[in-house]
Amino acid sequence: MTTVTDVLEVPARRVGVLRRPKATTGFWSWFTTVDHKKIAIMYATTALAFFVIGGVEALLLRVQLYGANGTLLTASQYNELFTMHGTTMVFLMGMPLAVAFGNYLIPLMIGARDVAFPRLNAFGYWGFLMGGIFLYSSFLLGGSAPNGGWFGYTPLTSTGLDRGFLPGHGPDFWVVGLVMLGIASTTGAINFIVTIINMRAPGMTLMRMPVFVWMMFVVAFLTLFAMPIVTAALIMVYFDRNFATNFFVAANGGEPLLYQHLFWLFGHPEVYILILPGMGIVSEILPVFSRKPLFGYAVVVFSGIAIGFMGWGVWVHHMFATGLGPVAISAFALSTMIIAVPTGVKIFNWLATTWRGALRLTTPMLFALGFIAMFTLGGLSGVLHSIVPADTQQTDTYFVVAHFHYVLFGGLVFGLFGGFYYWFPKLYARKLDERLGKLNFWTIMIGFNLTFFPMHFVGLLGMPRRTYRYDSGLGWEGMNQIETIGSFVIAFSVLIFFVNVFYSKTRGEAVGPDPWDGRTLEWTIPSPPPEYNFEEIPEVESIDDFWHRKYTEDEQGRLVRLPSGGAVAVEERTGDGHGDGHGEGHGEGHGIHMPSPSYFPLVVAIGLPIMGYAAVFQMWWLAAVGALPVLYGSYAWAIEPQTEPET
Amino acid sequence: MADTESTETSTEERSEGGAVQALERAEHELEAKVEHELEEHLPPGVTTPAPGLLPGEVRPHPNPAQYVLIAVVLCVVTAFEVGLYYLEGDIPDALIIALLLGSAVVKFFLVASWYMHLRTDQAIFRRFFIIGLVAAVALYLIVLLTLHVFE
Amino acid sequence: MTEVEAEVAVTPPHDIQHTAHAPHDPHATATGVTNTKLAIWMFLASDCLFFGAFISAYLLYRGRPGGEGPTAAEIYNIPFTSVTSFILLMSSLTMVLALAAIMRGDYRRLRIWLLATALFGSVFIGGQVFEFTEFYREGLTLSSNLSGSTFFVLTGFHGAHVTIGIIWLLSLWGLATQGKLSVGDSEKVEIAGLYWHFVDVVWIVIFTMVYLIPQ
Structure with missing residues (x-):
């Protein structure tokens, strides 16, 4: 273009x-x-709305499981809710929220005025929104919401409606909806890759980019290569359901395991698509609030890249219980152990970053530290799955549920919350309230552990996942009650977060463009940033360029503020900090054409x-209407x- | 212009073996010219196309005669492939499969490197495309192996 | 003096730093390559994995018993498919000739080659429609057996890619006939061409792996 x-x-x-x-x-x-910043806000708002919806679904599940033989939900309602909870949290909350951060921050961090493809960027958002609405419209139009789990194993999902195991059009909505979301996220990934490769400011070499940008770069590649695989698998499911093809029909020689392979070939990189942005955010927050550079920048970057590559070599550990034979299983058990190495490396780097730092325990920092602790627990329970006999025992139990919630909630969600608190002042020139923020952190920390820690135990005691009720006397009730209580504590905490956002947007502490004494380029420009971001494209000379413009070290290695170093920031502080994002005819913005x-x-x-809808209901005239x-x-x-x- | 024209006539006259040589020679000539001239004149980062180049390119495309020559080679290889199909049963299947796969690879790389300009365009495209290609081949090969396709 | 040398001689040296002042100048990117071409290559790399899945499914299920009716391999019309494959292969030639034409400002040949490429593509699609009809008549359908399922879905999605390519080429041809494509638009033809060649190389793989390799 x-x-x-x-x-x-x-x-x-x-x-x-x-x-x-x-x-x-x-x-x-x-x-x-x-405008990438407005699109980012739309991504974040929509994804947070889906976060609430997915959260309500989770609460309903938890209420159902509060005691033995729960009666709130029927079995099929339970199926719909856990399927939509998983699908929502992965595709409609996790990925788009990470994209929201990427959208807002990548151009600011690499010193660009916009992304490479502004309209494609907007399309990515609208495709995501349409895909989300489409998925949720299945509750009204499909006779049933998707109900085959977020992984949608065949032949459960692939058997057609007439012979079907699952009632309603749910799986059709799921298949088509995910293809739609896949299209949207692929365009988004291409946009991010091209932006990061091509739109960097002079001097912003790859190895000077902030770690967050690096992680989004890796994530974009994972998305780019993972999405077509699942798209192909979903298309096969769609044809099996609607045109009676035989891809997964065992009676005619089809192989349901092929679907599992294709799904997890996508699904495992997807795990890293979700967690790497969280790692990136934490890698930005920790140095700022430790007042030290990130320990081993190059190592953190390379271990991120290593995770990106190795993430493609471990998918079979989701299939250890399917009887693939000793060779395949041994090989993937080994690769699963090995991928823990770069992850562990990162954890040590983060810890070393805080070592002897001048720590400021603000809310973003608390979330970042919480991330390290919770993610480490999730990683430890994860690497247990490389021990195949243990994994066979744990497969499809609540132990697995505990594990991936520690990684994705304790990891991704903690990281994203930390990111909200950290970058909110850049969007609104006001800080989120610190007291509410700390309350937010501690309640979510307590609620999260109450909810998910006991799941390890009930899982090892044999409680299966996706079961809509359980008998009394199995020793599961007490822990399930704790879990349900914990889930409401999380809900309360999220409520505090929203209250904080609405309160602080207008009444929070007003701050300048660089409230945290930041290190990266986004803090050099006014808050909120003008539409054109940088009045003058910066020239970058090092990692943490902004920091080095502000500080130098004396002979003893102590930080000394450069007398002129803050000039940029001060000058901008006095300038118009409330630009309405309107480029032309606005003060300094003259001549910048957006x-x-x-x-x-x-x-x-x-x-x-x-x-x-045409595909789901096989109304081909409607397809022509949609093509217009x-x-x-x-x-x-x-x-x-x-x-x-x-x- | 003299060089291009001579290549053009030679392609029409020569047999396939000669054509390949002519192709290689033309390639070397082009590369020598281009690298000698362009590397000095174009500082890195400059992408304003010279006449005959697309934006971002630093080395010229093949000329139409070379395009035609590639097409001739593609035709010959395709004919060879179809011929192999009719030899099934006469020579071992393993050999046929190896030759067919080899031919497909040759055709694939001829189109990708000459028609899609991967051999003259900037390395970044080549690298990313190869990543996708290698990922596809390797991952699906492993899937097929674990499902015991080749046993 | 060859063309190449002439081109080099007139290339003026440029100042890299103009990047800083014109971020939307398409010629100013951090790596020197254009955004559009980078994006299309990303898409093509991604599409490798899309087609790979369907080809793998075909290979996995090749020769498996089950279902009813003939397998695709039993009823292939190799001479016919060889001809349509050949035509698709030649459309790649006409495509690069169209690119060469626009780059030297020869708009008449540009229009001819663009139209020829679209035409060749259409002949290929016509051949595919004929082939599918024949197969259905002989009892090979989407649902008759695994061979039918994997064959029709794989070649059908390839055909869909070709169809999109034809629409793309015809749109460019339409612009060209209105005189709205000039030398400066060469990259648009290149981008469409990259997509077109990719679809062609995918067919090279399909033709060998699916049609020719002995069962």
């Missing part, structure tokens, strides 16, 4: 019925925006769920220049 600007002599003022939108502020601007808003990402995305906005949007997108020439 980049050459479009140069090429079209006569700008397409009007494409079809839609005139190019102009507004960059106001309600309607959100529908046409291509990409113009566009309707067409949204138009194309609207076609996706229409075609999705896709075609119209794509052509108009290609014809309109990315940036309207100045008039």
